[in-house]
Amino acid sequence: MEVLKRWKSDWSYPTTLLCIYGFFSTVKPLEPFLTPYLTGPDKNLTTEQVNNQIFPVWTYSYLGVLVPVFLLTDWLRYKPVVVFQGVMLFVTTALMRWTASVPAMQVMQFFYGVVTASEVAYFSYIYSVVDLKRYRKATSYSRSVQLLGFTIGSVLGQLIVSFNLMSYNNMVIFTLVLTAIALFTSCFLPMPQRSMFFHRKHPREAQSVEGVKGTVEAEQRSGSLDEMRGENVQKVETKDAEEDEGESDGAKSCSQVILQLWRDFRQCYSSRQLLYWSLWWAMATCGYNQTVNYVQVLWEHIEPSQNFSIYNGGVEATSNLLSAATAYGIGFTDVRWEQWGELALGGFSGLGAAALFLMTFTGNIWVCYSSYVVFKCLYMLLITIAMYQIAADLSMERYALVFGANNFGALALQTIITSVVVDSRGLGLTIIPQFTIYSSYFAAISVVFLVRGLFTCWRQQRNNREERPADKRDSLKSEEHKF
Incomplete structure (x- = not known):
């Protein structure tokens, strides 16, 4: 019992539970085969219904609930939203199994949008229950276990389909069991006492405690016991009042938090370099999400x-593993990304556009599979660089704000593209014209950042040339001064 109590008080306890939840909530063997399942005999939907009526609902739902869920996540201190995400994931899976009409599948996609928006709670929870020195390890574990879950789910789904071990409907039942395990685990997560914005620790609490200690020591040295007792009572009362004030200040009102977020937002994006990296992040993530969402239809x-x-399933598993290896390998490169980063964004985005064009116009499924793996690895490589560059000079709170703002921008762009290009109430294009637009979109991103990167390199070289004569003049002046 004593060992169990010590483990529960250690940082490894919430990290372990969160990793268990993250693993079982991401093992989805049916996900790589969702389009064949919906268009097959089990649901008997048409490709046009899936592509133009059902899948767009996820984008609209995700955008609609993202900001409210973000604020609620911080206000409720993460755990309730993690549990809520598990409930929504269970409901989504149940709807997928026991309903078949287009409206029912649209409701399923709406709930899945809520699930996706709630991921902010999963990624933020760990920072509120572990020490700062454990952030890197805890983040590594929680993110890696999700990737492991996606990979195992894809491999498992491929084995089930290739060897005909069970039907698609039974795969959904199996996923429902895994989701129930994740939901059950989330209920045992410890409740955090603080959060990034609404329930921040008030700095005066620590100061008041230190002040009381210093005063007590000074009075003990003075030897005045009666005065010390009276003063101690007064200090303790003052300390309690300050703690109460700190708690009320910590649980800030929504308007105060939004005002503070707006100030931080303006200050963060006043940096041009951060603005350009964030612009690529939003634009590229929009195109990446569109590609991944509709690639099964292609x-x-x-x-x-x-x-x-x-x-x-095999393709998704391969792309996940190679993407993880690519993102991991970038940590061992020694490149001045502040100088060459924008050129890299443009060049690699161009390669991604070429891979998308090849996917779109090839008639060979293996060429399409291979091009998809290349495209996904390139995106993961660049988004890792962008995340590192942006996070380098930001606090955890501001990084969370920039992370959320960039993803919101990506989602807003994605909603516009979906409503115009994909939705049956817009152009309602078939899959080949859709992917032609996505390929051209990445080509445009490539041109913009190649031009910007070349300009940055030219300006850097010009500054270096101007600095050299100035350095020579300074050295000559110093020599003359010696003589």
Whole structure:
């Protein structure tokens, strides 16, 4: 019992529970085969219904609930939203199994948008229950276990489909069991006592405690016992009042928090370098999300699942592992990204656009699969660099704000593209014209950042040339001064 109590008070206890939740909530063997499942005999929906009526609902739902969920997550101190995410994921999976109409699938996509928006609670929870010195390890564990869950789910789904071990409907039931385990685990997470914005620790608490200690020591040295007792009572009362004030100040009102967020937002984006990196982040993430969301429809168009033994799960698993290796390897490179970063963004985005064009116009499913893996690895490489560059000079609170703002910008762009290009109430384009637009979109990003990167390099070289004569003049002056 004593060992269990010590473990519960240690940072490894909430980290372990969060990792268990993250793993079981991401093992989804059906996800790489969602389009074949919806368009197959189990649901009997058409590709047009899935592409133009069902999938767009996720984007609209995600955008609509992102800001309220972000504020509620911090106000409720993370755990309730993590549990809520588990409930919504269970409901989403149940709807997928026991309903079949287009409106029901649209409701399912709405709930899945809520699940996606609630991920902010998963990624923020750990920072409120572990010490600052444990942030890197805890973040590494919680993110890695999610990637592991996605990979195992994809491999498991591929094995089930390739060897015909169970039907798609039974795969959903299996996923429902895994989701129930995740939901059960989330209920045992410790409740955090603070959060980043609404329930921050008031700095005067620590100061008041130190002040009382110093005063007590000084009075003890003076030897005046009666005065010391009276003063101690007064100091303790003052300390309690300050703690109460600190608690009320810590639980700030929504208007105060929003005002503070707006000030931080303006100060963060006043940096040009951060602004350019964030601009790429939002634009590229928008295109990446659109590609990943609709790539199964493209695969189904190139090689229908009724005529071919599909390998969507294997491709997703391979792309996840190679993306993780790429993102990990970037940590060992020694490159001046502040100088060469924008050129890298433009060049690699161009390669991603080429991979997308190849995916769009090839008739070979294996070429399409390979191009998708290349595209995903390139995006993960660049987003890792962008996240590192942005986080380098920001506090945890401001990084969370910039992270949320960039993703909101990406989602807003994605909503515009979805409503105009994909939605049946807009242009309602088929899958090949859609991917032609996505490819051209990345080509445009590439041109913008290549031009910007070349300009940055030219300006840097010009500044270096101007500094050299100035340095020579200074050295000559110092020599003359000696003589």
